[in-house]
Amino acid sequence: MIYPHGNKSDKELSFLHRALEDLRVDCEKCFGLCCIALYFSAFEGFPVDKEAGKPCINLKSDFTCSVHRNLRERGLKGCTAYDCFGAGQKVAQVTYGGHDWRQFPESANQMFEVFLIMRQLHEMLWYLTEARTLKPASPIQDELSSIFNETEGLTHLSPDSLIELDMAAHRNNVNALLQRTSELVQNKFRGGQKTSSRRQNSRGRGLDFIGKDLRKTNLRGANLRGACLIAADLRGVDLSGADLIGADLRDTDLRGANLRDSIFLTQAQINTAKGDSNTKLPILLTRPTHWSND
Incomplete structure (x- = not known):
């Protein structure tokens, strides 16, 4: 039997859960950033069509959602499917030190832009964290660790520096390693029958x-x-x-x-x-x- 994540000990599992703790959503430490910074479409399962930068109709003054407990009953699948990977609380509590966009409206637009960038970085960290646990990816562990540390470091940059990031270039570097990780895992489950990168990318x-x-x-x-x-x-x-x-x-x-x-x-x-x-x-x-x- 093949186990790409390996048979982990309780200590290893505890470490992995701690490593991912900052990448899990904690809405109580956020300023409702996903409910205002994003563009919404009712067709995609959100409350209404909404422009980016405009608060959702269900966002309350304390940054909580008035219908959060009934999202599924209301058919709001777009809301239930969205995950910021902890970027919201990171921007709110670390990047901006707890200063919200209502108290400092002059920084609102910048905060929303930074949130969208941070969300991308945190999603990359989630996948990279998992990639580092996969046994078949052991041949590229040094590369995975290096780009993980680089990505984690980027999340602590100032707002201006985050906005100036060449996100496309960094994402391409991360995706290349995730693709290699994927191929190593998939080859294991195909009994060692390799598939060309071109064919992999087309499927x-x-x-x-x-x-x-x-x-x-x-x-x-x-x-x-x-x-x-x-x-x-x-x-x-x-x-x-x-x-x-x-x-x-x-x-x-x-x-x-x-x-x-x-x-x-x-x-x-x-x-x-x-x-x-x-x-x-x-x-x-x-x-x-x-x-x-x-």
Whole structure:
């Protein structure tokens, strides 16, 4: 049996959870940045169409959401799917030292721009943290550690320096290493049968599996990066070693599916999917409370 994350001890798991703690959402330490800095579309499951920089109609004066407990009942899947990877509290409490955009309106637009940049950096840190735990990626651990430290250092820059970052160049460097990590993991699950980078890049991204029945499809070690799996039937499917970075899992049926050793999956993706008590999840993710217990 192949375990890309390895059989971790309690000490190793504790360390990993601590490493990811700053990359988990803590809305109480934020200033509702995602509810104002982002562009919203009602078509994508948000309350209304909203311009970037304009507060959401449900954002309260204390920066909490008036309908947060009823997002699913209201069909606001865009809200339940969004994850800032802890960028909100980082910008609010570290970059701006607890000074919110209502108290200092002159810095509001800059804060919103910095938040969007920080969110990208924190998402990269989430994936890089996982990549560093994957046993098949051991040959490139030094490179992963180096770019992780570089990315983490960028999150502590001043607002002006963050805005001046060549984000595209840095993202390309990170993505190149994540792609190499993915290939190493996928090759393990394909029994060592390598796939060319060109073929790897052509699969996953842009694939349309909306509503498709994939129960008889071999998806072990599959490249599902950016794949559209909305309402797809993956009941009982083994997704071990599959790369799910950026895959759209809204209403995907994952009942009984094995995702324990899939890679680059986030809590936000899982929250939008359908599952049950038999769905096997990666150790760092939590089973949504709304999933069936059948």
